[in-house]
Amino acid sequence: xxxxxxxxxxxxxVLYWFLxxxxxxxxxxxxxxxxxxxxxxxxxxxxxxxxxxxISQWSVNGSMxxxxxxxxxxxxxxxxxxxxxxxxxxxxQSAILGPxxxxxxxxxxxxxxNFPYFVRLRKRKKISYMNLYCEKWASNWGERVVQNxxxxxxxxxxxxx
Ligand SMILES: [Zn+2]
Numbered sequence: 421x422x423x424x425x426x427x428x429x430x431x432x433x434v435l436y437w438f439l440x441x442x443x444x445x446x447x448x449x450x451x452x453x454x455x456x457x458x459x460x461x462x463x464x465x466x467x468x469x470x471x472x473x474x475i476s477q478w479s480v481n482g483s484m485x486x487x488x489x490x491x492x493x494x495x496x497x498x499x500x501x502x503x504x505x506x507x508x509x510x511x512x513q514s515a516i517l518g519p520x521x522x523x524x525x526x527x528x529x530x531x532x533x534n535f536p537y538f539v540r541l542r543k544r545k546k547i548s549y550m551n552l553y554c555e556k557w558a559s560n561w562g563e564r565v566v567q568n569x570x571x572x573x574x575x576x577x578x579x580x581x
Contacts, residue, residue, distance in 0.1 A: 444487055
């Protein structure tokens with residue numbers, strides 16, 4: 421890896437971390453609380469560092485990205501990697517949108533995912549879950565960051581995430 425790429429990755433990680441703990445602190449603290457509860461309940465819970473975020477496993481049927489924390493309930497599913505990239509996109513939204521994350525992303529996403537009306541609507545009209553702006557957006561941002569890092573890994577050897 422070239423010096424400038426190491427610097428670029430380090431700076432991006434520092435910026436990601438800094439934004440989560442300042443501008444995005446509300447949802448980051450919520451994520452930290454969930455993270456700590458899971459850690460206390462299961463000290464052997466496997467943690468993975470992922471492009472600056474921390475992934476922990478949970479037994480909920482579904483995954484969530486909150487602040488810099490990703491909770492992974494899709495371990496054995498076919499779309500596992502895609503889901504992690506998507507949830508990572510929510511963590512990037514948290515860093516960039518800060519206090520706007522909860523009203524613009526968190527609440528609409530929660531309602532879209534869980535309210536029976538929307539669950540039925542998606543089923544009846546065969547609408548993809550990813551149709552909602554904040555979901556489409558999370559996948560796009562997640563893919564962009566992860567692919568950038570992967571491209572650097574390929575050209576410059578492995579990087580520490
Ligand atoms: Zn989502």
